[in-house]
Amino acid sequence: xxxxxxxxxxxGVGRMGLAMLKHLxxxxxPVTACDLDEQQLARAREAGATAVKTPAEVARAxxxxxxxxxxxxxxxxxxxxxxGLLTALARGSIIAVSSTARPDTVKALAARARTxxxxxxxxPICRGRFAADAGTLLALVGGDPAVVERGxxxxxxxxxxxxxLGEVGHGQVGKTMNNLLLWINAVGLLExxxxxxxxxxxxxRLREALLMSSGASDALKEWDMISFTWALKDMxxxxxxxxxxxxxxxxxxxxxxxxxxxxxxxxxxxxxWTGKPA
Numbered sequence: 001x002x003x004x005x006x007x008x009x010x011x012g013v014g015r016m017g018l019a020m021l022k023h024l025x026x027x028x029x030p031v032t033a034c035d036l037d038e039q040q041l042a043r044a045r046e047a048g049a050t051a052v053k054t055p056a057e058v059a060r061a062x063x064x065x066x067x068x069x070x071x072x073x074x075x076x077x078x079x080x081x082x083x084g085l086l087t088a089l090a091r092g093s094i095i096a097v098s099s100t101a102r103p104d105t106v107k108a109l110a111a112r113a114r115t116x117x118x119x120x121x122x123x124p125i126c127r128g129r130f131a132a133d134a135g136t137l138l139a140l141v142g143g144d145p146a147v148v149e150r151g152x153x154x155x156x157x158x159x160x161x162x163x164x165l166g167e168v169g170h171g172q173v174g175k176t177m178n179n180l181l182l183w184i185n186a187v188g189l190l191e192x193x194x195x196x197x198x199x200x201x202x203x204x205r206l207r208e209a210l211l212m213s214s215g216a217s218d219a220l221k222e223w224d225m226i227s228f229t230w231a232l233k234d235m236x237x238x239x240x241x242x243x244x245x246x247x248x249x250x251x252x253x254x255x256x257x258x259x260x261x262x263x264x265x266x267x268x269x270x271x272x273w274t275g276k277p278a
Contacts, residue, residue: 005029008154009062011055011078011085012099013044016125017068019132020098022047023158032061055081059088064154066096066123071233072105079109091117096151098123098139100179100230102237103169106142110168119147122171123155126178128225136160140178142171176241179234180252185219186226187258193271204275223273228266231259 005028010021013035024031025048033044034052045051052058055078058065065085067078075097079085085095095113097106097120110120122142131137138161141148148164155162165174196206207223210216219226235256242249 006064007062009058009065012068013040016132020158023135027157032058054083055085056083056088059085063093072101094119096121096123103172107169121151122168124175140171140174142168180238183231185217207273228263
């Protein structure tokens with residue numbers, strides 16, 4: 001029936017995936033989850049999901065499966081592996097890739113999935129772990145309009161915004177551009193903060209003023225939550241797109257190198273933009 005809730009699966013119930021799962025359960029969706037981390041899988045079970053061992057088992061229990069693993073090779077294994085989703089998903093099912101991945105990876109998976117009668121929704125998410133807890137994530141989606149609409153109700157459980165950017169791959173393009181701008185701003189804040197410190201100015205007071213000016217950014221607003229954990233991975237995706245396009249983007253190249261040390265700096269000796277210790 002049209003008003004029946006889809007059976008949802010989640011592969012990867014880490015910090016973000018578990019928060020998403022909790023919202024789905026709260027909204028009455030039957031959820032089946034798997035993860036290599038037994039502790040996270042136990043937390044998923046405690047939250048009301050059915051816990052299983054492999055993506056194939058998820059596929060047998062669900063017709064809409066969200067992938068939330070970390071890297072492209074993991075996404076490929078979840079979908080194409082010996083115990084992957086495509087070994088068991090029924091025709092007409094949807095695989096939603098909410099991992100941050102290369103656009104070409106998601107497009108290739110969509111082509112393979114079509115041979116099994118399965119659609120792919122390209123659906124990376126933005127705004128981070130606290131937005132996941134609050135259910136205010138942003139999904140940047142790519143895919144056939146009918147598939148995008150079918151995913152809307154599911155993603156509205158944990159996303160306050162759901163933006164359709166185009167075909168499969170364009171969701172990942174949107175996430176890549178978002179992350180490029182984030183890391184440009186975050187690296188800039190390391191350098192601007194270090195320079196400002198030499199003048200003796202109160203950085204926290206300066207931050208409040210900048211948030212009212214053209215120097216404002218989400219990186220400055222959420223400075224305490226910036227960790228650079230995934231920055232190098234994000235910039236490697238940017239570099240891959242840059243090389244394939246044959247473009248020379250010197251600022252982008254510099255940011256890719258600078259984020260390699262930015263995680264250590266942020267954790268140990270960052271400018272104290274909020275006045276709080278690192």
